Amino acid sequence: MRLIFEKALVDAAVQSHVAVEVGDDGAIVSVGRATPEDARHVIPGLAVAGMPNLHSHAFQRAMAGTAETAGSGADSFWTWRDAMYRFVDRLTPDDIAAIGAYVYLEMLRAGYTSVAEFHYVHHQPDGSAYATPEALSLAVRQAAAEAGIRQLLLPALYQTGGFGGQPVKFAQRRFIHATDRFLNLYARLCERESAGLSTGIALHSLRAVPVEVLGEVVGAVTGIDPHGPIHVHVAEQRQEVLDCLDATGRRPVQLLLETGLVDDRWCLVHATHIDSAELHGISRAGAVVGLCPTTEGNLGDGRFPLDELHAAGGRFGIGSDSHVSIDPREELRLAEYNLRLWRERRVVVRDAATVHSGTLLYRAAVAGGARALGRPLGGLAPGADADIVVLDTALPSFAGVRDEALVDHYVFAPRPGVVRDVMVGGQWQVLGGRHRAESAVERAYVAALARLSAAGA
Ligand code: NGQ
Ligand code: ZN
Secondary structure: OEEEEEEEEEOOEEEEEEEEEEOOOOEEEEEEEOOHHHHHHEEEEEEEEOEEEEEEOHHHHHHOOOOOOOOOOOOOHHHHHHHHHHHHOOOOHHHHHHHHHHHHHHHHHHOEEEEEEEEOOOOOOOOOOOOOOOHHHHHHHHHHHHHOOEEEEEEEEOOOOEOOOEOOOHHHOOOOOOHHHHHHHHHHHHHOOEOOEEEOEEEEEOOOOOHHHHHHHHHHHHHHOOOOOEEEEEOOOHHHHHHHHHHHOOOHHHHHHHOOOOOOOEEEEEOOOOOHHHHHHHHHHOOEEEEOHHHHHHOOOOOOOHHHHHHOOOEEEEOOEOOOOOOHHHHHHHHHHHHHHHHOOOOOOOOOOOOOHHHHHHHHHHHHHHHHOOOOOOOOOOOOEOOEEEEOOOOHHHOOOOHHHHHHHHHHOOOOOOEEEEEEOOEEEEEOOEEOOHHHHHHHHHHHHHHHHHOOO
């Protein structure tokens, strides 16, 4: 397939009349100049690489906005987590599939073309395994197939309720696995992959996975897939750092790095509370930092020193995590605005490659996200997935914007309805702002929410 775009972001520059050749496998074969014969089939607007969403808990979409009331005492990450646990109690496989398809549809319409699903609700409400133990993993994979988003499914290992081998809480009963059962689950999901639906692993956190178990699991998984992505929540809350220091004498990222396991397959989600040695250790290891600025803001996590990570050559990507926002622009803006508020300066994340802040942030997050999802490359380039978003630059709100500033305007200025067409692996999923299956997916979501609210969730 040959796609001719009026404009496209190639490397750090907006080019005109760009021809993108897509192979039958859904990967980009070549990117070059359109020829005069191409002139009749031009797709208007600006084509950019689709944004990978490197961190999602799909089911949490249905509780976004519900935990915004003041409790009797101080509200925190931990009180939100209790509310989330109560919500989890009622979810069925059908609910998880319906919510998942809906949130993935919202992602596509917002310009995310792939998602790493950090999936940790595995068991029945009473904590026993489903007859098919991978039922809920398959439900979220099915949701991705229905919506047509590329998905890296990350079944999460969860074994303890806190540092130092604390027992799991009753509220965590749907999450837990013995190591051998978890490895079975992973192997079964690897066997059932299909185009655009791959598997990695998540280690829920150092609170939930004892450090001795990390080595065993990573070793076994590497034996099955030497390049498989490994994601972990780490150092999100100050309390978590204090508890880790108490139990181990180490800070969480320090403890993780000292295992010697972390390399470029890893995505450290949040990594909010790190010191300079930890930040340089992550960069040297080639791991990606998974930033989820809207969720981190919502949960009161803290501020991440993205300027220092970028200056150290570290990689990052973005995730919508709890889905209080589903918009890559908002994550990128907030990552930068947190720094502007903190440093009391402007255009804080910078480098020599481009003076354009929006372009820099967008490209860096595409590249880091692709790596976190185990994809060969990010961006419009030969060998990358044909995951492409076309922005409607004919909107009045783009009036007067020069080509080189288009992505800055996309990221930093209000532009409702700007994502017009979205392609995943060479297939159009959204055209003219409408997803090919949106009414069925929306109906199933509404029905699931009606069931859940009738059940008192
Ligand atoms: C999660 N969410 O797994 O959904 C977590 C909360 C925890 C974020 N960390 C639970 N944002 O970390 O224990
Ligand atoms: Zn998370």
